[in-house]
Amino acid sequence: MLVVALLASATMGIAVGAFPLSASDVWGALFGDGDPTAVAVVHTLRLPRVVLGALVGAALGTAGGALQGALRNPLAEPYLLGVSGGAAVGASLAFALGAPFALIPPAAFGGALAAVGLALLISRAGTRSDPRVLLMAGVVVGAFANAAIMVVLADLGSNTVRNALWWMMGSVADANWAQVRWLATYAAITGGLLIAWARQVDLLALGEDAAAGLGLDADRAAPRIYIVASLLAAATVASAGLVGFVGLVVPHLARALGFRHHRAVFVASALAGASLVVLADVLARTVRAPAELPLGAVTALIGVPFFLARIRRLA
Amino acid sequence: MIEFREVTVRYAGALRPALQSVSIAAPRGSLTAVVGPNGSGKSTLVRALIGRQPLAGGDVRVDGVPVAQMDRVAIARRIAIVTQREDAVFSLPVRDYVAMGRYPHIGGWRGLGAADHVAIDRAASLTDLHVFMDRRLDTLSGGEWQRVRLARAIAQGGDAIVLDEPTTFLDIAHEMQVFELLSRLAHVERLAVLLVSHQLNLVARFADHIVLLHEGTVAAAGTAHEVMRGEVLERVYQWPLVVSRDPAVGAPALVPLRRR
Numbered sequence: 001m002l003v004v005a006l007l008a009s010a011t012m013g014i015a016v017g018a019f020p021l022s023a024s025d026v027w028g029a030l031f032g033d034g035d036p037t038a039v040a041v042v043h044t045l046r047l048p049r050v051v052l053g054a055l056v057g058a059a060l061g062t063a064g065g066a067l068q069g070a071l072r073n074p075l076a077e078p079y080l081l082g083v084s085g086g087a088a089v090g091a092s093l094a095f096a097l098g099a100p101f102a103l104i105p106p107a108a109f110g111g112a113l114a115a116v117g118l119a120l121l122i123s124r125a126g127t128r129s130d131p132r133v134l135l136m137a138g139v140v141v142g143a144f145a146n147a148a149i150m151v152v153l154a155d156l157g158s159n160t161v162r163n164a165l166w167w168m169m170g171s172v173a174d175a176n177w178a179q180v181r182w183l184a185t186y187a188a189i190t191g192g193l194l195i196a197w198a199r200q201v202d203l204l205a206l207g208e209d210a211a212a213g214l215g216l217d218a219d220r221a222a223p224r225i226y227i228v229a230s231l232l233a234a235a236t237v238a239s240a241g242l243v244g245f246v247g248l249v250v251p252h253l254a255r256a257l258g259f260r261h262h263r264a265v266f267v268a269s270a271l272a273g274a275s276l277v278v279l280a281d282v283l284a285r286t287v288r289a290p291a292e293l294p295l296g297a298v299t300a301l302i303g304v305p306f307f308l309a310r311i312r313r314l315a
Numbered sequence: 316m317i318e319f320r321e322v323t324v325r326y327a328g329a330l331r332p333a334l335q336s337v338s339i340a341a342p343r344g345s346l347t348a349v350v351g352p353n354g355s356g357k358s359t360l361v362r363a364l365i366g367r368q369p370l371a372g373g374d375v376r377v378d379g380v381p382v383a384q385m386d387r388v389a390i391a392r393r394i395a396i397v398t399q400r401e402d403a404v405f406s407l408p409v410r411d412y413v414a415m416g417r418y419p420h421i422g423g424w425r426g427l428g429a430a431d432h433v434a435i436d437r438a439a440s441l442t443d444l445h446v447f448m449d450r451r452l453d454t455l456s457g458g459e460w461q462r463v464r465l466a467r468a469i470a471q472g473g474d475a476i477v478l479d480e481p482t483t484f485l486d487i488a489h490e491m492q493v494f495e496l497l498s499r500l501a502h503v504e505r506l507a508v509l510l511v512s513h514q515l516n517l518v519a520r521f522a523d524h525i526v527l528l529h530e531g532t533v534a535a536a537g538t539a540h541e542v543m544r545g546e547v548l549e550r551v552y553q554w555p556l557v558v559s560r561d562p563a564v565g566a567p568a569l570v571p572l573r574r575r
Contacts, residue, residue: 074405197423206403209365210396214418214471215419217387
C-alpha cells in the first residue's frame with residue numbers, strides 16, 4: 001500500500017507543473033518514449049526534483065523512526081541533536097559571507113555535523129549513555145544555535161536575510177542529478193546501517209538495562225545509532241534545507257499502520273516519508289503557482305492535523 | 316551458577332563504596348535472595364552482572380568464567396534479567412514482546428525458528444499467559460505486565476534468572492503468584508534464581524539462601540532463620556521491630572513496630 005502511495009505521488013509529482021502531463025505521458029517519458037519536450041521536462045526538471053524529495057522524505061522518516069525508538073521518546077525527531085540549528089548557523093554564515101549558492105549545502109552540512117558533535121560531547125559527561133542527558137544536550141545546542149543565527153542575521157541586508165530564511169524553510173526546487181546521486185549514495189549507506197541495526201533499536205526501546213540483559217552493549221550501540229541517524233538527517237538538510245515534521249510524524253504513521261519491529265517501521269517510514277514530501281512539494285509549487293510555498297511549511301501544515309489526531313487517540 | 320567474588324564498586328564522588336568486597340553465590344536449583352534497605356547496593360549488583368557497572372575490585376563469574384571475559388550475547392543466552400522498571404513506550408503484542416527473549420539466539424537478521432517457538436510456548440505455559448499472547452502490552456494490568464516480563468526472561472532459555480524487585484506494585488495474590496513461579500523455576504526447572512527484593516517475609520518463606528546487604532557490605536547470609544534475627548535487622552534497617560513466627564508455616568516473620 002505504501003509502495004502504491006509512493007508511485008502515485010511520484011507520478012503526480014512528475015505530471016503537475018507549468019507544462020502539465022498526463023500519467024501515461026509521465027510513464028512513457030520515463031522510458032524515453034513520446035514527445036521530446038515531455039521527455040526533456042521529465043528527465044531534467046521534474047524527475048530529479050521528485051527523486052530528491054522522495055530521498056529527503058525517506059531519509060527523514062527512517063532517521064526519525066530510529067531516534068524515537070533508540071531514545072524511547074515518541075517526540076524525538078531527526079533534527080533533535082542540533083542538526084537543524086547547526087545547519088541553519090552554517091547556512092546563515094555562508095549567506096552572510098556572501099558565499100556562492102553552491103557552497104550553502106556544504107556549509108549547512110558542516111554546521112549540522114558540528115552541532116551533533118557538540119551535543120554528543122556535552123552528553124559524554126557521564127560514563128553511561130543516558131538518553132535524557134543527550135536530549136538536554138540537543139536542546140542546549142539548539143538554543144545556542146538560535147542565538148547564533150540571530151546574531152549572524154542581525155547585521156545583514158534584507159535580501160540576504162530573505163534568502164537565508166527561504167533556505168531554512170526547505171525546498172527541493174533546485175534539484176539536480178548530482179545532488180540526487182550524492183544524497184542517494186549517502187542515504188543508502190547510513191539508512192542501510194540503521195536497517196541493519198533495527199533489532200538493536202527494538203532492544204533499546206525497552207530501556208538500556210533491559211537491552212543489556214538481552215545481550216546488547218547498550219552504551220555503545222545507542223550513541224552509534226544517534227550519530228548515524230543524525231548524519232542521515234544532516235544530509236537531507238544539506239540537500240533541501242529544513243523540512244519539518246516529516247521525521248516526527250511519519251514513524252507514528254508507520255506504527256499506526258501496524259508495523260512493530262523497527263526494521264519494518266524504518267522501511268514503512270521511508271516509503272511514507274517519501275510520499276509525504278513528494279506530495280507536499282506538489283502542493284508547494286501548485287497552490288500559489290507560479291510562486292512556490294516553502295516546502296517545510298507545507299509538510300508541517302499536513303503533519304500537524306495528523307499528529308493532533310494521534311495525540312487525541314493516545315490521550 | 317552465578318558468583319559475585321569480593322565485588323567492590325565505587326561511584327564517582329560517593330563517600331563510601333556502593334559495594335565493598337561482596338561475595339554471593341547463586342547455584343542452580345536454588346532460590347537465592349538479596350535483601351537490604353534502600354541504597355544498600357542491591358541494584359548495583361544487577362548492573363554489575365550485565366556489565367553496565369565497572370568494578371573497582373573482584374569479579375562476577377558464570378560457572379567459573381568471569382563475565383568480563385564473556386561476550387554479551389553469550390551471557391544473555393545463559394542469564395536472563397528482569398530489571399526493576401521497564402515501560403514499553405511503543406506498545407507491542409505480548410507474543411512479540413516475549414519473542415524478544417530469543418534475540419540473543421537469532422542475532423540481527425534470522426527469523427524465529429522451531430526451537431525459538433518451543434521456548435516461547437514453554438514460557439507462556441509456565442507463566443500461564445496463553446490467553447494473553449495476542450493482547451497488547453498497553454492493555455495489561457500491573458500484575459499481567461510483570462508475568463509477561465517473566466515470560467520473556469524464561470523464553471531467553473538460559474539456566475539462570477536474575478530479578479530486581481519483581482513484586483513492586485503487586486497485590487498479595489499477584490505477589491504470591493510470582494514467588495510460587497520463582498520457586499518452581501528454581502526447584503522444578505532447576506534454574507539458578509537470584510532475586511533482589513524488599514519483601515522480607517516472603518523471601519523468608521521461599522528463598523533457600525538469603526544475603527542481607529547493609530551499606531554495601533554483607534551484614535548476614537544464610538538460611539531465613541540465620542538471617543532474620545531481630546537485632547541484626549534492627550541495626551540494618553534502623554527501625555524497631557520484632558521477629559516472630561509465621562503462624563501457618565513457621566518461617567521467621569518480621570513485624571515493624573511503631574516508634575515511640
